[in-house]
Amino acid sequence: METFSLLAQGFAVALTPLNIALLLLGCFSGTLIGALPGLGPVNGVAILIPLTFAFGFDATSSLILLSAVYFGCMYGGRISSILLNIPGDEPAVMTTLDGYPMAQQGRAADALAISGVASFFGATVAVIGLTLFAPMLARMAIYFGPADYFALYILAFVTIGGIAGVDPRKTLLSALIGLMIATAGLDPISGIPRYTFDNYHLYDGVDAIVALVGLFAISEILMLLEKAARDRAAPIGLDSWLPDFRQIWKTRWAVLRGSVVGFVAGVLPGAGASLGSVMSYSMEKQASDKHGTFGKGDPRGVAAPEAGNNAASGGALIPMLSLGVPGSGTTAVMLAMLISLNVQPGPLLFERQPDLVWGLVASLYLGNVALLILNLPMIGLFSRLMMVPTWALMPIVAAVSFVGVFSISNSVFDLELMIIFGVLGYLLRKLDVSLVPLVLGLLLGGDMERNLRRAMSISDGDWGVLMASPISVTLYVLTTAFLGLSVWLALRDRKRQQARVTEG
Amino acid sequence: MTVRLAGVAIFMIAALYTWYGRDYTASFGDVLGPSVFPMIVGIPAMILAASLVVFPSGQVSWPPRDHMLRQVAALAILAGYAWLLLPLGFPLATFGLIAGLGIVLGGAPLKAVALGAVLAPGLWALFDQVLGLPLAVLGRWFG
Numbered sequence: 001m002e003t004f005s006l007l008a009q010g011f012a013v014a015l016t017p018l019n020i021a022l023l024l025l026g027c028f029s030g031t032l033i034g035a036l037p038g039l040g041p042v043n044g045v046a047i048l049i050p051l052t053f054a055f056g057f058d059a060t061s062s063l064i065l066l067s068a069v070y071f072g073c074m075y076g077g078r079i080s081s082i083l084l085n086i087p088g089d090e091p092a093v094m095t096t097l098d099g100y101p102m103a104q105q106g107r108a109a110d111a112l113a114i115s116g117v118a119s120f121f122g123a124t125v126a127v128i129g130l131t132l133f134a135p136m137l138a139r140m141a142i143y144f145g146p147a148d149y150f151a152l153y154i155l156a157f158v159t160i161g162g163i164a165g166v167d168p169r170k171t172l173l174s175a176l177i178g179l180m181i182a183t184a185g186l187d188p189i190s191g192i193p194r195y196t197f198d199n200y201h202l203y204d205g206v207d208a209i210v211a212l213v214g215l216f217a218i219s220e221i222l223m224l225l226e227k228a229a230r231d232r233a234a235p236i237g238l239d240s241w242l243p244d245f246r247q248i249w250k251t252r253w254a255v256l257r258g259s260v261v262g263f264v265a266g267v268l269p270g271a272g273a274s275l276g277s278v279m280s281y282s283m284e285k286q287a288s289d290k291h292g293t294f295g296k297g298d299p300r301g302v303a304a305p306e307a308g309n310n311a312a313s314g315g316a317l318i319p320m321l322s323l324g325v326p327g328s329g330t331t332a333v334m335l336a337m338l339i340s341l342n343v344q345p346g347p348l349l350f351e352r353q354p355d356l357v358w359g360l361v362a363s364l365y366l367g368n369v370a371l372l373i374l375n376l377p378m379i380g381l382f383s384r385l386m387m388v389p390t391w392a393l394m395p396i397v398a399a400v401s402f403v404g405v406f407s408i409s410n411s412v413f414d415l416e417l418m419i420i421f422g423v424l425g426y427l428l429r430k431l432d433v434s435l436v437p438l439v440l441g442l443l444l445g446g447d448m449e450r451n452l453r454r455a456m457s458i459s460d461g462d463w464g465v466l467m468a469s470p471i472s473v474t475l476y477v478l479t480t481a482f483l484g485l486s487v488w489l490a491l492r493d494r495k496r497q498q499a500r501v502t503e504g
Numbered sequence: 505m506t507v508r509l510a511g512v513a514i515f516m517i518a519a520l521y522t523w524y525g526r527d528y529t530a531s532f533g534d535v536l537g538p539s540v541f542p543m544i545v546g547i548p549a550m551i552l553a554a555s556l557v558v559f560p561s562g563q564v565s566w567p568p569r570d571h572m573l574r575q576v577a578a579l580a581i582l583a584g585y586a587w588l589l590l591p592l593g594f595p596l597a598t599f600g601l602i603a604g605l606g607i608v609l610g611g612a613p614l615k616a617v618a619l620g621a622v623l624a625p626g627l628w629a630l631f632d633q634v635l636g637l638p639l640a641v642l643g644r645w646f647g
Binding site for chain 1: 510
């Protein structure tokens, strides 16, 4: 019952006026960021991080704000999926499959309400899971030594790219590029400068936040410029926001299944919300598509992926908080913020800063309720704001990114660095290289090296120490198995493609 | 072809990285020293990049030339903003940024200029006056 008293303490933290205000602000702007095509949770959170620094919020308040934005994005993504047939962010792709047909049939209000309630349910399952499992995982992680952490980081790099679709070499290369960038600056142990090229700006290393804003926000502008500039189709109009509540009740099993599948996908490293919604949708399709109605406006096809992506985004917070290893792109960005505020996530966080952990958890419970209330009656407002054209939206994003980055250190060098990272991010995205492993490498590189060197100091230079504990051996076995699986899948895909080429 | 070229570029960078990292010498008391970790990172990066050169995967389709020109124009505007922010001051530089990017992104020029004219002072008021981030109104060139 210790958890409950801690949670009560968390509500006391969350219910301070500043935190309530930030929570509501985050929920509102998150929904909007999620709804706007071209801005997703990663970009949204990345742009807001420097601003939270600039305003001098403490770590708890910053984390509450950003988590509210993160959760809000998951709610918002579905709005443009349903009304425009354009996913507002990546995890909302699956919602277009049944959501847009429903809207075309004049059931837009139902689709929005079903997905809103499903989002609420999925996110609540995830927060309950976070309450129960995160402390458990943190207690287990207390036994991790430096060598085990080194092994854990390797596992994280191998798994973060996910299993399917991408060339595992590109994922690993992305992580290694991140690690290379992380070594620039003064060596944390001996204090000698590495890869600074006598540029004093680089002595502190590359600021992860500057890199993040460049990689995600600036590269997005370059990606948008590739496409032809044309106006989007007008969204399907809404007569009322009041749905048919019996329709919502009919989707209850889809919501439940979607939530559980999504939650598991979120906790696993490297999956995140996008995979959570894909898995929930395909599971639900297999379970209940008896009459071939999926893809033609089946309410269950809207409920399952929405429950799934919200559950996954909450689940992804568990490894981030309890191990310090994020499970998705957005949680990687949130990790960057915590590290920059000198908060080291991991098992000790739960003992040293219970206010932060439990304040966040309590805020997420509150935020979910706020988001549900915000998302049902105010849907008309969001669907109007969503129509801001790209040519007007992206310059604002650029301006806010510049203000945020400039406010960290008032240096023009950081602005230049941000643009360089924007170009790097664009090139890597063109090459199908995921940026998330790079961010993870940049964030965890310093810690990974410190743990390696600490382990080697303890063993006095004997490399055997890396494989000495059962924990590290288990982690290496998992890493090898995962790597084997993803290489096998990549080779299989390649063979299939070649077969298709020779056939055609 | 693009993947091969990228592989070559990353290989060169990783090789230079490893070459530089070799020389960072250990101080006493530190068993591993500052150069081992760069080796652990640089050598696998070289191997992976080399494997991409030999066995490339995926196709890259570059945008048509006029879109590339727009991308270059956008980068020029972004870089110009970074360099002119201090000389021009926040409102004027931001006006240029918003109007310029708006036009490059395909907005009607008059509308983009109007948007910049409204938002640049608006953002200054929001950040400087309301939220308390100090942003200079007039840059070095004016005072």
